[in-house]
Amino acid sequence: MSELITKLGIDYKLLIAQIVNFLVLLFILYKFAYGPILAMLEKRQKKIEQGLKDAEAAGKKLAESEERQKEILRKARTEAKEIVEKAHMQAEKSKSKIAGVAKVQAEKIITDAKAEIEREKTKTISEIKSEIGSLVVAATEKVIGGKMDEEKDKELIEKSLKS
Amino acid sequence: MNISIAAEPIFHIGSFPVTNTILVTLVLSSIIIIASAILKSRISLVPRGFQNVVESVLEALLNLVDSVTQDRRQSKKFFPLVATIFIFVIFSNWVEVVPGLGTIGIREELHGKSVLVPFLRSGSADLNMTLALAIVSVMAAQILGIAAIGFGKYAGKFFVSPFRPPYFVGTFVGVLEIISEVAKLISFSFRLFGNIFAGEVLLMVMLFLVPYFVPLPFLFLELFVGFVQALVFSMLTLVFLKMATTEAAH
Numbered sequence: 001m002s003e004l005i006t007k008l009g010i011d012y013k014l015l016i017a018q019i020v021n022f023l024v025l026l027f028i029l030y031k032f033a034y035g036p037i038l039a040m041l042e043k044r045q046k047k048i049e050q051g052l053k054d055a056e057a058a059g060k061k062l063a064e065s066e067e068r069q070k071e072i073l074r075k076a077r078t079e080a081k082e083i084v085e086k087a088h089m090q091a092e093k094s095k096s097k098i099a100g101v102a103k104v105q106a107e108k109i110i111t112d113a114k115a116e117i118e119r120e121k122t123k124t125i126s127e128i129k130s131e132i133g134s135l136v137v138a139a140t141e142k143v144i145g146g147k148m149d150e151e152k153d154k155e156l157i158e159k160s161l162k163s
Numbered sequence: 164m165n166i167s168i169a170a171e172p173i174f175h176i177g178s179f180p181v182t183n184t185i186l187v188t189l190v191l192s193s194i195i196i197i198a199s200a201i202l203k204s205r206i207s208l209v210p211r212g213f214q215n216v217v218e219s220v221l222e223a224l225l226n227l228v229d230s231v232t233q234d235r236r237q238s239k240k241f242f243p244l245v246a247t248i249f250i251f252v253i254f255s256n257w258v259e260v261v262p263g264l265g266t267i268g269i270r271e272e273l274h275g276k277s278v279l280v281p282f283l284r285s286g287s288a289d290l291n292m293t294l295a296l297a298i299v300s301v302m303a304a305q306i307l308g309i310a311a312i313g314f315g316k317y318a319g320k321f322f323v324s325p326f327r328p329p330y331f332v333g334t335f336v337g338v339l340e341i342i343s344e345v346a347k348l349i350s351f352s353f354r355l356f357g358n359i360f361a362g363e364v365l366l367m368v369m370l371f372l373v374p375y376f377v378p379l380p381f382l383f384l385e386l387f388v389g390f391v392q393a394l395v396f397s398m399l400t401l402v403f404l405k406m407a408t409t410e411a412a413h
Contacts, residue, residue, distance in 0.1 A: 006169075007168065007169070008168060008169060008290050009167075009168060009169020009170055009289065009290055009291065010290050010291055010294065011180065011291060013178070013179050013180070014170075014180065014182060014185060014289075014291040015291045015294060015295050015298075017179075017185055017291075018185065018188065018291050018292045018294075018295035018296075019295040019298060019299060021185075021188055021189065021192055021295075022247075022251065022295060022296060022299055023299065024192070025192045025195060025196065025247060025251060026243060026244065026247045026299075028196050028199065029195070029196075029199055029243065029246070029247050029250075030243040030247075032196075032199050032200060032203045033199040033202065033203065033217075034221070034242065034243050034246065036203055036206050037202070037206065037217065037218060037221055038221070038225070038239070038242075040206055040208065040218075041218060041221075041222060041225075043208065044208055044210075047208065
């Protein structure tokens with residue numbers, strides 16, 4: 001057995017040296033390589049996952065806000081349409097109202113003017129009448145050539161006026 | 164041409180023989196440690212260059228460990244040992260394709276003959292190294308097994324009372340389990356040693372027969388064998404660890 005071991009080159013000193021060497025290597029790699037690298041891998045994985053999640057959330061939010069924007073635009077458009085229509089109606093209404101008022105006023109003005117004209121006319125006619133009377137007296141005086149007495153004069157005037 | 168199963172000592176420190184394999188192993192370990200130190204100082208969230216390579220290898224290994232353990236926490240416990248074995252063994256194996264291996268050395272008088280003692284010899288082509296790894300692997304399985312399921316239950320795998328069912332069958336299986344733990348040591352160490360030593364001898368013979376071009380396919384073959392053996396060693400370690408940490412189902 002011991003001969004076999006020496007033939008195979010197994011030496012307990014070398015064996016122990018190799019074990020120690022490997023354990024040292026294991027310890028150092030454990031401390032300096034695996035820990036940091038695995039932590040880094042995990043960190044990166046988390047970061048990428050977070051990034052993907054964030055991107056997805058951002059995309060969703062964007063689509064949502066776009067939808068909302070569209071909604072708002074649509075609402076604003078219909079509202080504007082309504083407002084314009086209302087304004088149109090209002091304008092139409094006030095137009096007819098104003099027109100009615102104007103018509104009434106105009107009619108009033110016209111009737112007023114007519115009345116005024118009528119009054120003026122009667123006044124003028126009565127003035128003319130008295131004027132004509134005195135004119136006729138003067139003319140008749142001249143024609144007859146002499147003054148008549150008061151009684152005759154009056155009689156004559158009334159007679160002529162009546163005819 | 165001199166083929167020696169044992170690693171050849173180059174010089175002695177006191178009574179400690181410094182063999183060519185332990186020299187190569189030490190140099191390899193220092194290179195790995197320096198590389199990891201450089202990596203640690205430059206590690207960043209956005210990987211580049213060397214960090215990418217290391218990360219992809221480690222991540223692949225971690226996923227492999229995950230596929231065996233089915234448990235991230237346990238994977239993290241097993242991962243350092245498995246990954247270190249893989250990295251250490253694959254580089255030890257690949258040393259055999261380094262030019263100058265087995266040809267550059269010093270002439271020494273041995274048993275009245277002048278033989279060439281090469282400076283370089285693949286770490287895995289020395290039983291001391293493979294046996295050391297096997298011991299570490301098997302011991303780790305025992306320690307982690309006891310830590311995971313408790314000393315009593317773990318010992319219960321090996322020492323089964325012959326007075327409870329299945330009586331002597333259980334006791335016999337327990338004895339077989341003990342033997343299999345020892346057999347693991349032997350199979351671990353001799354599998355790796357045999358493969359790499361044979362590869363080294365093959366490359367050397369090829370180089371002596373036809374120095375140009377013909378050894379090339381064998382170099383690629385040895386690269387592949389080195390990878391496979393490293394994978395086998397680490398995966399078997401992983402499986403044994405997993406088996407040791409699961410309670411025996413009766």
